[in-house]
Amino acid sequence: MTWKTTLAATTIAVALLSGGAAWAAAPAAYDITPDLIAAAKKDGTVVWYTATDLTVAEKLAAEFEAEYPGVKVQVERSGSERVFQRIGQEQMSGIHNADIIETSDAVNFIYFKQQGWLEPAVPKIVADEWPDDQKDPDGQFAAYRAHLSVMAYRTDLLKDVEPPKTWEDLLKPEYKGRMVKAHPGYSGTIMTATGVLSNLLGWEWFEKLGQQDVMQVQSSTEPPKKLAEGERAIQVDGNEYNIFRLQDQGVPVQIVYPPEGTPIAIGNAGILKDAPHPDAAKLYYAYLYSTKAQQLNSDFGGLRSFNPDVQEKEGRTPLSQIKLLESDPSELIKQVQTIKQKYEQYFGT
Numbered sequence: 001m002t003w004k005t006t007l008a009a010t011t012i013a014v015a016l017l018s019g020g021a022a023w024a025a026a027p028a029a030y031d032i033t034p035d036l037i038a039a040a041k042k043d044g045t046v047v048w049y050t051a052t053d054l055t056v057a058e059k060l061a062a063e064f065e066a067e068y069p070g071v072k073v074q075v076e077r078s079g080s081e082r083v084f085q086r087i088g089q090e091q092m093s094g095i096h097n098a099d100i101i102e103t104s105d106a107v108n109f110i111y112f113k114q115q116g117w118l119e120p121a122v123p124k125i126v127a128d129e130w131p132d133d134q135k136d137p138d139g140q141f142a143a144y145r146a147h148l149s150v151m152a153y154r155t156d157l158l159k160d161v162e163p164p165k166t167w168e169d170l171l172k173p174e175y176k177g178r179m180v181k182a183h184p185g186y187s188g189t190i191m192t193a194t195g196v197l198s199n200l201l202g203w204e205w206f207e208k209l210g211q212q213d214v215m216q217v218q219s220s221t222e223p224p225k226k227l228a229e230g231e232r233a234i235q236v237d238g239n240e241y242n243i244f245r246l247q248d249q250g251v252p253v254q255i256v257y258p259p260e261g262t263p264i265a266i267g268n269a270g271i272l273k274d275a276p277h278p279d280a281a282k283l284y285y286a287y288l289y290s291t292k293a294q295q296l297n298s299d300f301g302g303l304r305s306f307n308p309d310v311q312e313k314e315g316r317t318p319l320s321q322i323k324l325l326e327s328d329p330s331e332l333i334k335q336v337q338t339i340k341q342k343y344e345q346y347f348g349t
Contacts, residue, residue: 051189053301081105084108106266140270147303149264195327196261245302263324
């Protein structure tokens with residue numbers, strides 16, 4: 001039994017079913033001020049645990065450091081489930097290394113909030129511009145990013161067959177040995193996607209897919225890289241933003257938005273209550289939601305934003321034109337152990 005099994009599957013489930021604890025009202029929104037910048041420079045460093053692709057996260061950190069010299073960003077990148085486990089282990093051991101955390105598994109933040117590990121903080125732009133359903137009413141976290149878990153393929157490696165158009169198409173014999181897939185035990189994006197697709201297609205679909213000799217990788221960032229390297233022609237799932245970046249680089253990859261729907265994952269972020277660099281954390285946290293940072297995430301990283309001033313790159317399909325498969329964290333938590341058990345049974349890992 002894993003750490004996540006004993007804590008997430010019991011504590012979160014109990015908290016959700018019981019209605020959770022009572023929380024204070026959200027604090028007053030704050031803006032970036034000269035006093036906050038000066039205090040952040042005294043801290044000197046902010047430590048960011050993130051599940052965003054490392055290249056994207058480091059680009060954003062570099063832009064922040066250029067705008068606020070004297071404050072360094074230490075980027076610690078891993079898959080969402082690994083970030084979740086690391087935070088839990090550190091909190092239980094009384095270790096406080098991280099200032100800000102961000103994952104693509106919404107269940108994680110329900111748990112962090114229930115445990116009292118988050119410091120309420122609301123950047124003014126979030127208070128003013130973010131949709132109500134994309135920010136915690138008590139001000140403990142907000143949606144930093146969104147992205148889809150998409151099917152995609154190399155156009156030059158599928159010239160001998162018709163490319164897939166639906167999820168059911170992936171079960172066709174001509175695709176056997178030509179696909180790559182990420183793992184729900186490592187990636188929060190893939191945990192979310194597996195949950196919604198199991199509800200939509202049934203576990204029988206996954207059982208049949210497991211017989212298709214699918215290459216298994218960990219993070220949702222990895223299937224696009226396997227396509228880029230030509231190791232596989234089709235990604236069953238993987239993040240949309242890395243495919244966007246490959247397209248920008250001229251790699252012949254095409255996204256498929258099946259008519260049955262495409263899973264969407266929300267990446268929340270929050271400040272830890274015992275952050276070792278609290279002022280630098282507040283500065284960087286506000287910067288993460290700024291139009292400048294969110295536009296960079298969109299342009300360079302291919303991420304979707306809830307900032308209404310962010311403009312999508314020309315040629316990208318707007319979310320309004322895609323049938324989205326959304327998940328309910330309170331329902332997903334009930335499925336976590338079934339997902340892990342079934343996945344190991346059908347994919348052998």
